[in-house]
Amino acid sequence: MTALPPHRRGVAWVPQDGALFPHLSALSNTAYGLRTHGVPRAEARREAQSWLDRLGVGHLAHRKPGQLSGGQAQRVALARALAARPRLLLLDEPLAALDQTTRAHVRHTLRRHLAEFGGVCLIVTHDPVEAVSLADRVLVLDDGRVLQDEPPSEVTRHPRSPWVARMLGRNAWPGTATADGLELAGGGHLVVAEPLAPGTEALAVIAPEAVSVHREKPTGSPRNVWPGTVREITSGGSRLRLLITSDRAPDLVAEITPQAAAELRIADGTQVWTGVKATEVTVVPL
Template sequence: ARVRHTLRTHLAGFGGVCLIVTHDPVEAVSLADRVLVLAHGRALQDAPPAEVTRHPRSPWVARMLGRNAWPGTASADGLALAAGGRLVVAETLPKGAKALAIIAPEAVSVHRDRPGGSPRNVWPGTVREITAVGSRLRVLIASAKVPDLVAEITPDAAAELGIVDGAAVWTSVKATEVTLVHL
């Protein structure tokens, strides 16, 4: 973080063009005015950092940025997922349109019992992996209903809920928290 801060300060006062090559998506989006994402010699996306973060153009870019990314086909009431399952979304695309559903890990709620309330997307699952990332935990949850889902929670929430590898949980995502990218 200190090196990024020093570099950002230096770049702010530099009048020329600077090319930074990195494998760290945090560095790319925090230092750049523009991000070019390459994979296997192909440009996958070329846009300002906020655009790449909000609207990744491929599942690989979304996952690189730590987002859940599920490809699917738009239907009258949501998105039919390519891997199976259905996702209710607030925004609509033309029926039959290919799309990528992006869900931020912090938009995923984790529960021990089936949640009630307003979330339109609710699935049972099993905790497969817990990884500490700074002051938060990233929890990988497998479900028979939808593709694997990553949630981000606090250590206190994990302790209170008894979240451990193998635990049965429920996840929920509000329809308004799903961003669709038309492919």
């Protein structure tokens, strides 16, 4: 490939700053790759306009890059890359400059395109949600070291990094395996259903929806029970996420319904008990 001139390599790249041609409009930027491949001007502009429309910036087609916001310019750069019909698509943080609503829309559009894409796409991102939703294989790097190289479903179920687990919305507690669970690095002990060999450095992953919240100490089946204090309440769609601190365990995020929160009279500062069944804890060796 390196023996070919750049315009014949079939490579499209979206850098973090977009790298749009400042003297061309958004439409001309997007049509540029098609024109270099010999596509007639009218056809190239129609296809370019279609991509701009799909990414929500069609109404900005005649603006120059200097007249676009960062998020708008990033979408134009993505449209330019996709319109060029590349064999290799390189995306460096392609959604980083977008707000949450726009990011979801563009991610959906990009996912649909990649599902039918016949070439190779390499995406660099610091957002695990973006990675597992767009990729068919995820390579997790930490300080230059490969932590995981697996399908997205496996990364989601068994994240091998506290950062990845937390970005995916999971509780992630590092520790050392014992005969019945994990001695936690931050203090405390966690009982698990399938312990690792004693002495193994490991990560315990707990989904927020697996955490039960009570006003009195539970007497049922949870093997892991701690008292705590609600420190933060945030809304996540139809459910509430509670940040609960305790002197007997690391900070814990629980997810409950607004109805349950009302019944428990949950507020910032409320004293509660949390419970996690041993079977709800996934332990991953580090």
